[in-house]
Amino acid sequence: MGSMFYGFGGLGGIVLSVGLFATIVVAMEFGRQVWKWQVDAGREPETTGVGVVASAIFALLGLLIAFTFRGRLRASRRGAP
Numbered sequence: 001m002g003s004m005f006y007g008f009g010g011l012g013g014i015v016l017s018v019g020l021f022a023t024i025v026v027a028m029e030f031g032r033q034v035w036k037w038q039v040d041a042g043r044e045p046e047t048t049g050v051g052v053v054a055s056a057i058f059a060l061l062g063l064l065i066a067f068t069f070r071g072r073l074r075a076s077r078r079g080a081p
Contacts, residue, residue, distance in 0.1 A: 038045040 035045050
């Protein structure tokens with residue numbers, strides 16, 4: 001089974017990268033708006049647990065990168081382009 005971007009050739013990786021970047025930017029803007037909404041409402045925004053969530057996200061991104069390179073290395077050893 002190939003990648004879902006296999007038919008795009010080299011463009012598939014670019015599409016995936018741009019899509020991930022856009023999703024991250026939108027999520028950051030959403031978080032900023034929620035934070036601003038809480039401050040404007042006079043409530044102190046909750047900051048406990050933010051470090052734990054950020055650590056989990058970075059760990060998952062690290063695994064994503066590691067498995068991506070591992071899969072590419074395995075494919076290159078088999079002679080795939």
